[in-house]
Amino acid sequence: MEIVKSAQSGTMQSSDLMIFLEPAEDLLIDIESTVKQQFEHLIRAQVEKVLELHQVSSGHIRINDRGALDYAIVARLEAGLKRACADHS
C-alpha cells in the first residue's frame, strides 16, 4: 500500500488512539502517548509490524495515543491506511 492522501482514524477517548497519516517521501512515525515513558517501544513495534505487513514504506504517521492496547492500535492503523491509500491497492 502507498499513502497518497491525508487521512485520520481513531478517537481521543481513554484507551483509544488517533492516527494522522500524510503522504511523504520518507517514512516518519511520531508517537505521543499518555504512557509514552512505559510503552513507546511497544507502540512503535506494533506500528512498524502493521506497516510492514501492508508494505507501506513511506508516509508521515502521527500517533496520539491514550493508552490503547495492541489490538486497537492495529485496527486504527489499518483503518487509517485504507483511507489514506489509493483505492486500487
Added chain:
Amino acid sequence: MVRNSLGRSIPESFNGQRLTPYQDPFSYSPQGTHASRALRRFNPGQSKLLGSLREAIEAADLRDGMCIATHHHLRNGDALLGAVVRELDALGLRDITIASSSIHPVHAELIPYIQKGVISGFECGVNGQIGELASKGELNCPIVVRTHGGRARSIISGQVQVDAAFIAAPTCDCYGNMNGSQGPSACGSLGYAHTDALYAKKVIAVTDNLVPYPATPISIPQTLVDFVVPVESLGDPGKIVSTTTRITRDPVGLQIAKYAAQVIEASGLLQDGFSFQTGSGGISLAVADQVRRKMQQQKIKGSFGCGGITGYFVDMLEEGLFQTLFDVQCFDLNAVESIAKNAGHLEISADMYANPFNAGAVVNQLDCVILGATEVDVNFNVNVNTESNGLLLHNTGGHSDTAAGAKLSIITAPSIRGRLPIVRDELTTVTTPGETIDVIITERGIAVNDQHRELKNELLRRKLPVKEIQQLQEEIYSVTGRPRPLEFTDEVVALIEYRDGTIIDAVRKIKT
C-alpha cells in the same frame, strides 16, 4: 540514604529533620507527651470579633518562618487558604509552612506565592498541580505527605506545631462556637479541624454565617477559639460537596464490586455488628450497594459505618442497617443534611478516626474497608500518591490508617487503566504496606494475601476466581505488555510518611 524494610530508599534527613525509616505497621512506639500551648484568659466583655483576615494575622502575631493550617472540608470550593496566603504576602511575611489537612487543585493559586518565597513547605499531602510541579523540580518546596491519622498524630505529638489555625466555620457565633452543618457553605463534619482547634497556638474561626450567640449545635467550642473573623464567603458551595455521588455503570467496575461483596460475605464478617467503610468512588459505592442488599436480605444489623460519609451510608443508617455513622468528612449533600438531623450520625475528629498514637482509634474497630489503588505489587504494597508518570498528584487520605485498622482490607481496581497494568514489578511509590492489605480484587481475578489461608480456601470453595498475584500480573502483562520503568533523579521532593511517623517512601524528581 538508607533502605527501609520494604527496600525503599529513604534519605537520612529531609528539610532539616532526621528521619526514621519505616519498619512494620504496628511496633513503632511513641515517645514523649502531648504537645501543649500557652494558657489563655478571656474576661467578660472582651470581644473576639475582628474585622478582617489581616487583623487576625496581626492579632495572632504571625511572623516569618511560622506555620499555618486550614481544613479541607470545603475541598475544591475552598477560598480561605488562598485568601489567607494573599494577606500573608501583603503583610510581607515569608517562609511560611502550610500544615493544612489537604491541598486541592483549587490551591494551584498558591503557586506564585511558593515561587515568591511566601510559602516554603507543606506539612501535608497535595492533590493536583503543586505536586506535579514539585515532581518536575519546578517548585522549591518540600512536601511531607501524611495520612489523616498521621496528620492528627503529628499535631498532637508536636512534630508539627501550628502557629495559627484558620478554621473555615460554615456557622459561627461571635464567641467562636461553630458547626459545619448550617449556612451557605455547609460542609457537614469539621472532623479534620478538631485537632487544630485543640493544639494550634492561635485559633481563628472564619465564617460567612455569623449567627447570634450561641451557635448550636456546637462542633468546636468557644473555649478553643481566640478570634472570630466574618467574611463575605468561604468559597464556592457548588464545589464544596457533590450534589450526588453515584454508583459506577462501567461493567468492569460492577464486576469488581460483585466480587468484593462476595468476598465480604465469604469472610464471615457480614453478621450482626458488622462495621464498614468505603470511599466515594464509583466502584466503592457499587460495593456499598451490594453489601446493603445482602444486609437487607439477611436481616443483618451492622454497628457502624465510618470515614468520609456518602448518601449511601446515610440511607443504610436510616434503614437501620447501621446503628451509627462516624463521620470525619461529609462527601455529599445527603451526608451534610443527615449529620444535622440524625442522632446516630456523629461527627468525629481525625484523631478519633485514625490516629495510631492515642488510646485506640475507630479504624481499630473496623471489620471491612474498601480501598482503591493506582498500583499494587506482588507483595500487596499499594501506591495511591503518585501516578504512573511519576508525578505526585494525590494525597493519602485514610488509606493506610483503615488498611492497618480493619480486619479485612480490600483493594478494588480495574486490572488495566489506559494500558497501565495494576500489578507492577515495582511501585512508583509505596503508600500503604502490603502487610495491612488482605485482598486485591480486579475483574480478572482475586488475589489473597498469604496471611489469609482460610479466607483463600473459602473463596476457592465458593468458586470465586482466586489467582496467585504473580499469575494475575502475568495475565495482565500479556495484554498490556511489560512497562518500562520510569527514571528518576536522586533529588527528593516529597516524603510519604507512614501513619506512625516513620518514612515509608520518598518521591523523587522525575527525569525529563
